[in-house]
Amino acid sequence: MESTILKIRNLNAGYQNKWILKDINLNIEKNKVTAIMGPSGCGKSTLIRCINRMHEITPGAIFKGEIYLDDKNIFEMPPSDVRKRIGMVFQRPNPFPTMSIYENVIAGYILNGIKIKKAKMDQIVEESLKKAFLWEEVKDTLFRKGTFLSGGQQQRLCIARSLAMNPEILLLDEPTSALDPKAQAMIEELIVRLKENVTLVLVTHNRSQAARASDYTAFLYLGELIEFGKTEKIFTTPKNKKTEEYLTGKFG
Amino acid sequence: MRKDRFFKMVLWVSGILFTLIILSILIYLFKGSYLSIKTFGLKFLVNKIWDPVNEQFGLLPFVVGTLLTSIISLLLALPFSLSLAILLGVFYKKGFLNKFLSYATELLAGIPSVIYGFWGLFFLVPIMRKIEIKLGILPYGVGILTASLILSIMIIPYISLISKEVINMVPQDLIEAGYSLGATNWEVIKKVIIPYSRSGIFAGVLLGFGRAFGETMAVTMVIGNSNFLPKNIFSPSNTMASVIANEFTEAVKDIHLSSLIQIGLWLFLLSIFINFIGEIVINKMKVKGEK
Amino acid sequence: MKMNKRLFKDFLFKKIVILFSIITLIPLFLILFIIVKNGVSAINIDFFTKLPKPPGEKGGGILNAIVGSIFLVIIASILAIPFGVTVGIFLSEVKNKFTETLKVLVDVLQGVPSIVIGIVAYIWIVKPLKSFSALSGGVALGLMMLPIIIKSTQEALYLIPFSLREASFALGTNYTKTILKVILPAGLSGIASGILLGIMRIIGETAPLLFTAFGNSFLNLNPAKPVDALPLVIFNYAMSPYPEWHKIAWGAAFILILLIFILNIIVRKVIKRWKVQF
Numbered sequence: 031m032e033s034t035i036l037k038i039r040n041l042n043a044g045y046q047n048k049w050i051l052k053d054i055n056l057n058i059e060k061n062k063v064t065a066i067m068g069p070s071g072c073g074k075s076t077l078i079r080c081i082n083r084m085h086e087i088t089p090g091a092i093f094k095g096e097i098y099l100d101d102k103n104i105f106e107m108p109p110s111d112v113r114k115r116i117g118m119v120f121q122r123p124n125p126f127p128t129m130s131i132y133e134n135v136i137a138g139y140i141l142n143g144i145k146i147k148k149a150k151m152d153q154i155v156e157e158s159l160k161k162a163f164l165w166e167e168v169k170d171t172l173f174r175k176g177t178f179l180s181g182g183q184q185q186r187l188c189i190a191r192s193l194a195m196n197p198e199i200l201l202l203d204e205p206t207s208a209l210d211p212k213a214q215a216m217i218e219e220l221i222v223r224l225k226e227n228v229t230l231v232l233v234t235h236n237r238s239q240a241a242r243a244s245d246y247t248a249f250l251y252l253g254e255l256i257e258f259g260k261t262e263k264i265f266t267t268p269k270n271k272k273t274e275e276y277l278t279g280k281f282g
Numbered sequence: 283m284r285k286d287r288f289f290k291m292v293l294w295v296s297g298i299l300f301t302l303i304i305l306s307i308l309i310y311l312f313k314g315s316y317l318s319i320k321t322f323g324l325k326f327l328v329n330k331i332w333d334p335v336n337e338q339f340g341l342l343p344f345v346v347g348t349l350l351t352s353i354i355s356l357l358l359a360l361p362f363s364l365s366l367a368i369l370l371g372v373f374y375k376k377g378f379l380n381k382f383l384s385y386a387t388e389l390l391a392g393i394p395s396v397i398y399g400f401w402g403l404f405f406l407v408p409i410m411r412k413i414e415i416k417l418g419i420l421p422y423g424v425g426i427l428t429a430s431l432i433l434s435i436m437i438i439p440y441i442s443l444i445s446k447e448v449i450n451m452v453p454q455d456l457i458e459a460g461y462s463l464g465a466t467n468w469e470v471i472k473k474v475i476i477p478y479s480r481s482g483i484f485a486g487v488l489l490g491f492g493r494a495f496g497e498t499m500a501v502t503m504v505i506g507n508s509n510f511l512p513k514n515i516f517s518p519s520n521t522m523a524s525v526i527a528n529e530f531t532e533a534v535k536d537i538h539l540s541s542l543i544q545i546g547l548w549l550f551l552l553s554i555f556i557n558f559i560g561e562i563v564i565n566k567m568k569v570k571g572e573k
Numbered sequence: 574m575k576m577n578k579r580l581f582k583d584f585l586f587k588k589i590v591i592l593f594s595i596i597t598l599i600p601l602f603l604i605l606f607i608i609v610k611n612g613v614s615a616i617n618i619d620f621f622t623k624l625p626k627p628p629g630e631k632g633g634g635i636l637n638a639i640v641g642s643i644f645l646v647i648i649a650s651i652l653a654i655p656f657g658v659t660v661g662i663f664l665s666e667v668k669n670k671f672t673e674t675l676k677v678l679v680d681v682l683q684g685v686p687s688i689v690i691g692i693v694a695y696i697w698i699v700k701p702l703k704s705f706s707a708l709s710g711g712v713a714l715g716l717m718m719l720p721i722i723i724k725s726t727q728e729a730l731y732l733i734p735f736s737l738r739e740a741s742f743a744l745g746t747n748y749t750k751t752i753l754k755v756i757l758p759a760g761l762s763g764i765a766s767g768i769l770l771g772i773m774r775i776i777g778e779t780a781p782l783l784f785t786a787f788g789n790s791f792l793n794l795n796p797a798k799p800v801d802a803l804p805l806v807i808f809n810y811a812m813s814p815y816p817e818w819h820k821i822a823w824g825a826a827f828i829l830i831l832l833i834f835i836l837n838i839i840v841r842k843v844i845k846r847w848k849v850q851f
Contacts, residue, residue: 087742113745114744118739126741137744141746142746142747177849188740191744192743293666294667300660300675300679300723303716304678304682313696365592366593373587373591386598387597394778394804397604397777398604400807401604403811404819466580466583467587468582496684496685496687496688499779499804530783531783546688549689550686553685
């Protein structure tokens with residue numbers, strides 16, 4: 031059974047007086063991985079940052095249009111509620127440098143002032159770290175600073191931090207571009223496994239990563255959505271000439 | 283959301299409060315000087331007599347004292363400050379000597395001025411007295427030159443630390459280009475480093491001047507506290523800051539206190555002026571450098 | 574021949590630079606040497622635990638000044654730290670014409686001669702209360718500390734990467750908590766060293782205390798009454814005609830230098846260890 035969890039309608043976004051995204055319409059399917067691809071500067075990061083309203087924290091950001099999460103427009107909800115339901119992992123791992131690994135995982139609760147019992151906290155930390163494939167590596171050093179971990183471990187810690195909030199959607203903004211190939215492979219595997227519990231939207235400029243990890247692919251070019259569909263279809267029989275050129279490495 | 287609005291309001295209120303504090307410093311200094319301004323007008327600035335007993339108040343002796351001590355101390359401090367900056371910024375950029383000298387300079391900057399004054403009183407003044415006897419002039423020991431010497435020691439760290447930082451900002455490839463053309467250290471410093479870091483060094487000198495003219499304790503303790511126009515650089519004198527320190531608690535007459543506050547007002551305005559000049563000159567020089 | 578002349582000039586230049594630099598340090602060692610020489614012999618237990626004796630009588634200490642200095646630093650800190658950190662956050666968070674002007678005003682306050690700050694505290698507090706007081710001294714010292722704290726807070730927060738703020742927002746954290754619980758702790762080492770630098774500066778300040786805290790040969794913890802302070806003791810005793818008092822001034826100078834030295838070490842060693850790795 032396929033069901034749409036997020037509907038993007040006529041979305042325009044940009045900075046200062048320059049629009050980057052033009053009239054984006056896109057459906058995100060529940061418990062699937064949707065990859066957003068395109069050459070750099072095409073607006074993929076801007077698009078994903080609109081989905082959890084992170085776009086508007088940048089000074090000078092402009093936007094119009096609607097995004098429906100379960101048929102409610104997120105632009106009419108408080109941004110913090112949107113962000114609790116739609117988590118995000120960034121290009122560069124950004125664990126909180128003043129917090130231990132344990133505190134990093136539970137940070138969403140601490141920072142939002144959500145009071146929970148210690149035992150429950152322990153449980154959330156363990157589960158989240160297990161989901162992020164990090165538990166075995168850090169279970170003995172939970173109270174060390176998160177910044178002592180390797181880049182790949184830090185990124186998985188950030189994923190665990192997002193998962194701890196039980197988001198409905200997890201946005202990944204080029205999560206492996208700052209990592210070595212081994213750490214990259216691990217995160218990809220993790221992404222595929224995670225979709226049992228959460229819907230994933232993955233921004234990537236890595237074509238093979240999109241092919242390996244995603245169910246749906248959206249191709250963005252110069253701020254417009256050129257083509258969207260099942261990943262195997264996009265990769266085998268692209269309808270648009272631009273998509274084909276991009277996938278065969280003619281540009282980008 | 284309401285919490286955020288409250289927090290942002292707190293931030294704004296703090297900024298506005300700070301502005302009001304600075305404004306009220308200006309207003310209260312002006313209010314405090316009003317009696318003196320009304321009584322003497324602009325004559326206050328050019329009158330060379332300061333006589334609390336006969337209620338005659340003129341700023342001139344202290345302007346001369348302040349300018350002489352500040353300028354002499356800057357002239358004394360400059361070669362030493364630049365040497366130190368070049369040593370730390372060019373010859374010994376790393377290693378023990380750099381660490382040791384940097385630390386010592388910072389320590390020198392951290393010594394309170396009252397201790398400089400104390401040391402000056404018990405160490406420098408007797409030496410100056412001996413020198414003055416040899417020169418055959420009245421051996422006060424205290425005076426403009428003694429105060430300038432202390433001041434120069436106090437401002438060397440400021441000028442040299444800033445100059446060192448500016449010298450460190452000279453792009454390495456420019457320096458290497460100089461050396462690769464066969465230039466000696468001296469030539470690289472004269473032709474590449476100094477021209478490039480001029481504006482920053484000037485900022486350091488300006489900061490040093492700002493400290494020198496406003497410095498109170500060290501000067502008060504060794505300048506001799508004379509309210510007459512100095513005859514030469516060995517004469518006892520008073521600066522604008524030191525006369526305030528000396529007479530403020532003893533001023534029983536309103537006009538005396540008001541005149542002292544007026545000196546404070548001028549010091550305040552002068553410090554703003556120097557701040558302003560500094561910003562303008564640095565901006566101008568930066569633009570020139572970029573062309 | 575010409576080559577030799579150039580190289581000789583270079584050689585001479587380097588020697589002169591080294592010579593001048595060494596001469597610069599002579600006063601430092603002279604000052605430290607004389608303070609240690611005269612100061613150590615003045616110090617004993619009484620020095621820390623007794624009040625001063627009248628001139629002519631032997632013994633006595635400067636307990637009043639040690640307590641007074643601590644009292645003044647506490648008053649100044651209470652006034653300046655929360656306020657200064659808030660203004661620092663404001664300057665790093667909000668960028669517009671007003672904050673640009675505010676930055677200039679912070680520089681202005683930093684450049685104001687300390688004696689003028691003393692006058693201001695006198696007009697603000699001493700005159701209306703009709704008495705010299707610890708409070709007025711604390712206000713004067715607080716004003717001197719303020720620009721240092723504002724600047725160090727602003728600089729510390731400026732260095733914190735934007736990604737940290739994003740991480741916090743992405744978890745649904747509101748703006749207030751993001752600043753107070755994520756950004757501020759990450760800049761703590763810079764802010765703390767700014768506070769210590771501020772204390773280092775005011776603990777030796779004399780001029781702004783001359784007609785505010787004024788001095789007091791008795792122990793006082795009432796903010797409305799005058800207090801003594803280490804630098805005031807140094808000044809008043811150094812300028813007195815009594816050799817025994819000079820000795821006490823040396824002892825006070827030694828303690829003051831020692832305090833500043835210790836603060837300096839704390840800034841260098843301890844605070845650096847807190848420094849957050851991004």
